Amino acid sequence: xxxxxxxxxxxxxxxxxxxxxxxxxxxxxxxxxxxxxxxxxxxxxxxxxxxxxxxxxxxxxxxxxxxxxxxxxxxxxxxxxxxxxxxxxxxxxxxxxxxxxxxxxxxxxxxxxxx
Amino acid sequence: xxxxxxxxxxxxxxxxxxxxxxxxxxxxxxxxxxxxxxxxxxxxxxxxxxxxxxxxxxxxxxxxxxxxxxxxxxxxxxxxxxxxxxxxxxxxxxxxxxxxxxxxxxxxxx
Numbered sequence: 334x335x336x337x338x339x340x341x342x343x344x345x346x347x348x349x350x351x352x353x354x355x356x357x358x359x360x361x362x363x364x365x366x367x368x369x370x371x372x373x374x375x376x377x378x379x380x381x382x383x384x385x386x387x388x389x390x391x392x393x394x395x396x397x398x399x400x401x402x403x404x405x406x407x408x409x410x411x412x413x414x415x416x417x418x419x420x421x422x423x424x425x426x427x428x429x430x431x432x433x434x435x436x437x438x439x440x441x442x443x444x445x446x447x448x
Numbered sequence: 449x450x451x452x453x454x455x456x457x458x459x460x461x462x463x464x465x466x467x468x469x470x471x472x473x474x475x476x477x478x479x480x481x482x483x484x485x486x487x488x489x490x491x492x493x494x495x496x497x498x499x500x501x502x503x504x505x506x507x508x509x510x511x512x513x514x515x516x517x518x519x520x521x522x523x524x525x526x527x528x529x530x531x532x533x534x535x536x537x538x539x540x541x542x543x544x545x546x547x548x549x550x551x552x553x554x555x556x557x558x
Contacts, residue, residue: 377548383544392545438493
């Protein structure tokens with residue numbers, strides 16, 4: 334079956350611009366996660382959705398970052414007034430439930446470059 | 449901040465040899481997972497070990513967990529060139545999200 338998909342695969346923007354990154358989770362997966370991975374580092378947690386609601390947004394670095402999942406499926410990560418330090422690969426993952434023994438299935442990521 | 453730390457940061461071995469990577473973490477966990485990431489691609493789940501388990505096998509992979517030392521190891525036996533990738537340990541830290549280490553970059557030379 335289809336895995337987690339993310340669009341676009343690459344996004345280049347200018348400092349100060351607004352960007353949206355999209356994640357399509359595996360069908361039926363209720364839990365959805367966003368992570369950010371900088372070069373040479375492991376992924377860092379941003380936000381977790383259970384259904385439509387953000388159950389944990391403690392990883393969002395500041396109020397320029399926001400994410401939604403209005404129908405409990407597709408999610409959009411929104412970044413306002415982008416800064417060069419936002420450049421990274423943004424990874425989305427989903428899992429069947431929020432159970433702590435579930436593996437997370439990752440998408441290929443969106444590489445964001447802020448010039 | 450990331451909870452896990454892998455050791456070594458980089459490892460280079462000949463095809464057919466075994467590769468061992470270690471992970472240390474800081475807080476109590478429910479489970480520990482290992483993921484592989486090929487260059488330019490997403491993370492692939494390899495194996496999950498629960499906090500009450502000490503060892504787990506999956507094909508050529510063997511994972512151990514020592515909760516008293518807050519450490520885990522991943523052993524890949526009879527390595528292949530296709531095993532070349534970065535390997536990350538991830539812990540739940542009692543939450544639903546994962547905390548990843550900085551990874552071990554494994555290179556298997558044909």
